[in-house]
Amino acid sequence: MTTDEQQNQERLFADFTPATAADWEQKARKDLRETPLESLNWHTYEGIDIKPYYAKEDIADLPFVKQKPGDFPFMRGNKNGDNSWLNVQQIQVTDDGRQAIDKAADALQRGADGIHFVVLQPDAFNVAYLVEKVDLGQHSVSYTLQSQPNAFLKRLYAELEQRQVSHRNLKGFVNFDPMTAKGGLTKEERSEITTLLDLTKDSPELYGVCVNGTSFSSIGASMTQEIAYTLSAAVAYADRLTTAGEPLESVLRNMQFCMASGTNYFFEIAKLRALRLLWSAVVEAYQAEPALAANLRIHSATSSWYQTTLDPYVNMLRTTTEAMSAVIAGCDSLTVSPFDSTFKASDEFSERIARNVSIILKEEAYLDKALDPAAGSYYLESLTNTLAQKAWELFKEVESLGGFEDAYDSGFILGSITEVSREKFRNLATGRDILVGTNKYPNPNETLPADPEALIQSVAFDTTRAAYPTEVMRMATELHLRKRKRRPRAVVATIGNGEQRLVNATFAQEFFSCAGFETEQHQFASVEEASDQLTNAAAEVVVVSASEAAYVNEFGPRLRNHHAKPTIILADNPQHMKEEMMANGYDEFIFDGCDMSTILEAVQKRLAQDEGND
Secondary structure (H helix, E strand, O other): OOHHHHHHHHHHOOOOOOOOHHHHHHHHHHHHOOOOHHHHOEEOOOOOEEOOOOOHHHHOOOOOOOOOOOOOOOOOOOOOOOOOOEEEEEEEEOOOOHHHHHHHHHHHHOOOOEEEEEEOOHHHOOHHHHHHHOOOOOOEEEEEEOOOHHHHHHHHHHHHHHOOOOHHHOEEEEEOOHHHHHOOOOHHHHHHHHHHHHHHOOOOEEEOEEEEOHHHHOOOOOHHHHHHHHHHHHHHHHHHHHHOOOOHHHHHHOEEEEEEEOOOHHHHHHHHHHHHHHHHHHHHHOOOOHHHHHHOEEEEEEOOOOOOOOOOOHHHHHHHHHHHHHHHHOOOEEEOOOOOOOOOOOOHHHHHHHHHHHHHHHHOOOOOOOOOOOOOOHHHHHHHHHHHHHHHHHHHHHHHOOOHHHHHHOOHHHHHHHHHHHHHHHHHHOOOOOOEOOOEOOOOOOOOOOOHHHHHHOOOOOOOOOOHHHHHHHHHHHHHHHHHOOOOEEEEEEEOOOHHHHHHHHHHHHHHHHOOOEEEEEEEOOHHHHHHHHOOOOOOEEEEEOOHHHHHHHHHHHHOOOOOOOEEEEOOOOHHHHHHHHHOOOOEEOOOOOOHHHHHHHHHHHHHHHHHOO
16 A cells, blocks of 8 residues: 555544454444344354454454465465456267257357366267367367266367367366265276376366365365365375376376355355465475466356255356355356256256356456455455365365375265265254255245156256255155145144244244145134134144143144044144153144254155055
């Protein structure tokens, strides 16, 4: 800051008294009255406690605060001029690829900057048609290959040579990553990647060593785990390849990370910044030229973990915020998943919407105009540092276990991810975490976009997603609808007055709406009135929200004579009285914080029994 700028700033704020963090804290405690300020802290899956506010003091000692983009350790990236990124459309190839190549050529004319082919049959892919239809020297074209990456690339190079097209201008990456997919490399796989490096050494913008952090995020890993295990896998590649005779510089120059961007907006911004910061530490630990850390390329894709089948148009909103996080964090390229990718092959409309997310973020939001727009944020700078510290600790723990492959073989890596994913599933089941349209705020008029039975049995249906357990229960309800030509019905009965009773009843009604039930809520003045009217009601589920005396001693026994034998659920937490209430006719208990999957399983089991008796 120049002297003139400093003087102008002093004049601008001359009428304001400087406020310290202590001043803000004192004011907050006063406004909160009886509520402790610490109660506003948020404890995350990463083991980080997020405070309700951050101040200048929180970043005063951080060494990277005054660094600029392009400065080692490249936490702010290595871009020059602007924050441009490639808009990459992913296309799956199931046959010889001609149809996929035509789609790619069309996408490149309609806003895509690059293409990522997921090639299921590499030996069948028509590289001649690809070279004919797509200018590979002009556009970034990447390939995910489950096998035979070298044979595929050799065929491509031979076709280019025959057409007198230089392979030096190829752009993109070759995604062949058995390390994160299976936990290690066989001798043959190491040979494949070594040859990949040799083949791509004269194509400086075609990256040959790809490490998929998405292998961890897609099964529910925390961001700390995602960063640490991605770094550890990259180190395992570097060690294996240099042992095989590859120069360390060649390995580091050809390193690309593929990372998912999820819905935790600010954390996702901090994640890529922390990843670059720690990658520089890894390069430095190898005693390599520090500038090599700047060669790291990060391809981001919107997260599969948060994609939903129910109310799928909400996926448009999710992927937009996910894309914003990746862009603000400085990703080099970005793929936005179509909103309908969880339940069918995407069509022209959904692919166009996905492609246009990047275009809008550039052309209308101007997010490509500022390098590291998160710079200076007390929260984001502090979060980047904390996330990096947590991830580095975990990375060192993996290294102490012998490195990525040994830690994977011992079960440490997948075991630790399973612990976190179970907690996430549990929080979704209890409503602590929310997927809009799936476990909260359902669309009451929604019709499933695909046949539920065929979808559940499809090998393409992703069972690792956060929404999957809830979706399976909803689809069971849909099958009931198709068989009986009506939705199962849940009646929520509120007996007497009281704010908490209404809250419990509303929670229960929303829960069964999310499960696909037709729901009704009724208010009754007494147990007698409720039982008289509900004894003959056509309902598979009856939920009761009433006073303790009423629901223990009267209502449950009265409904035992219900002609349809519905599942009877109490909308409250019975605590120590659970056994007594079950003895009086109640089957389950629903309340804020309960395990909703247990209730749905019980209800769906009863529905299945009813269908079996038809």
